[in-house]
Amino acid sequence: MRGREGTFQPGRALPIVPPLENDELISSWLNRTAGFYGLPLAALLRAAGDGRTSVLPAAVDFGTQQRALGALATMLGMNVAGLMARTIGATQPNAASTVAGTAGSRMTGPRLHYAACPHCLEQQRIERGASWLCRAWVLASRTVCSIHHAPLVAVVPGSPAHPLWSEFYRPYQAAAVRPGRERQIPAALHSPLADRAIALLHKEMAVVQDVMLTEVAGQDGKSPSSWKGRAAIVRDLAWAFTRADHREPDRLVYEAFSSMVLDNPWHLRRRRRPGPVEFATLPLEERHLLLATATAMSGTSELRERICPPLGHWTSDLASLPQRLCEADRREWCMRRRAWPTAE
Ligand SMILES: [Zn+2]
Known part of the structure; x- marks a missing residue:
């Protein structure tokens, strides 16, 4: 039976099928x-x-x-x-x-x-x-x-x-082996201090993403309120990063806020294109960088110091963001920001 042509035919059940596993595609x-x-x-x-x-x-x-x-x-x-x-x-x-x-x-x-x-x-x-x-x-x-x-x-x-x-x-x-795209890791990450910051970032990203996804599934009542606020901020920042940069029409807003620790300027320029783009349509690597930057920007001072210098209060770093948005996006940004937790 193994490897024989004609094994798979519509209308005929296979004699043996491996069991479907948990959450399997x-x-x-x-x-x-x-x-x-x-x-x-x-x-x-x-x-x-x-x-x-x-x-x-x-x-x-x-x-x-x-x-x-x-x-x-x-x-x-x-x-x-x-x-x-x-x-x-x-x-x-x-x-x-x-x-x-x-x-x-x-x-x-x-x-x-x-x-x-x-x-x-x-x-x-x-x-x-x-x-x-x-x-x-x-x-x-x-x-x-x-x-x-x-x-x-x-x-x-x-x-x-x-x-x-x-x-x-x-x-x-x-x-017939088709590997996925390899992840580009900037050389700047290879230091013990950077490794520690990245490990902390990934841990926080995992929690933020858990909360974002439970919200999408309509189960956000189970999430701690502090993380719910953080997840809303990360979601809205990621949205803003995908908008067209009003000041630089050939790029997305993300580029103005990208972290040299997370992203590589050469790769960043190669990916450059006019916005806006839909977040969900971006490849994995780009979505990861947008979410990582948003999570680091809204994170603890330790995280921000390592990943998003120069350090100010993170909301002051965002002061220039509305000026990079077109009128309609600026209105949407202000509306989203009003829903953020007050103790930012
Ligand atoms: Zn795993």
């Missing part, structure tokens, strides 16, 4: 199922398509192609409603703005920025014997693992689960 489950039969994910997705073209993994995860989902449900031995209930579209409120990527159009298809925590992948492999991609990792506001406080890394569905293996296989594209 459908494309990840399909990838493990295809791997069980010694075939690539593309073979399974081709069988679910019209026979000539593959279904996109993101279309399956978003739930935008019902016909393909019906074919996949049959192969997986479940009903289509059960599979639909596991799509991002069904489980994530306002998926178009809260999921990293874009629902796309009929022409381009949906696009998802897939990500993973390397430590979680390792832990899954040790505890369950396999690694899988979680739905929580494709949320736009999630760039740091809430368990390990480590930045997520970009991955591509169908690649070996562990990012280190993706790196190893990078030269061997013929093996």
Whole structure:
């Protein structure tokens, strides 16, 4: 059975399907199922398509192609409603703005920025014997693992689960291995003091992101009020950073507030483009930098001193921000700021 052509056929249930894991993306489950039969994910997705073209993994995860989902449900031995209930579209409120990527159009298809925590992948492999991609990792506001406080890394569905293996296989594209983009780490970070500040930053980012995401899910009543205020500030700063810079029309507002400790001027200039942009459509690395800068700016003096010098009160550092916004954005910024906690 293993590796044989014709293994995957619409209308025929597979004899054995690996169990679905906790919070697993459908494309990840399909990838493990295809791997069980010694075939690539593309073979399974081709069988679910019209026979000539593959279904996109993101279309399956978003739930935008019902016909393909019906074919996949049959192969997986479940009903289509059960599979639909596991799509991002069904489980994530306002998926178009809260999921990293874009629902796309009929022409381009949906696009998802897939990500993973390397430590979680390792832990899954040790505890369950396999690694899988979680739905929580494709949320736009999630760039740091809430368990390990480590930045997520970009991955591509169908690649070996562990990012280190993706790196190893990078030269061997013929093996259908497609690694994610590597994270650019500025050299300035490699010092014990900077490492300590970055570890503290990632810890605070994990908590802030937890609170932001519970708010999106309508469960913010469980979060401590101090963190709720901080999460609102980080969310609004990240929004302001994605606006067009009124003073410098070729760039986003973020560039004026970027930290030399977190970002690299050369990479920053290469990414430069006119704004505004939608936060959720940005690649993982850029969303991480925006959230990291906003979390550091609104953080403790220790964090700010290490990451966002020169040091003043953080609200005074923001004094120039409204002048960089267009009239409509400035009104929106003032409205958002009025909702911030008073003891800033
Ligand atoms: Zn983790």
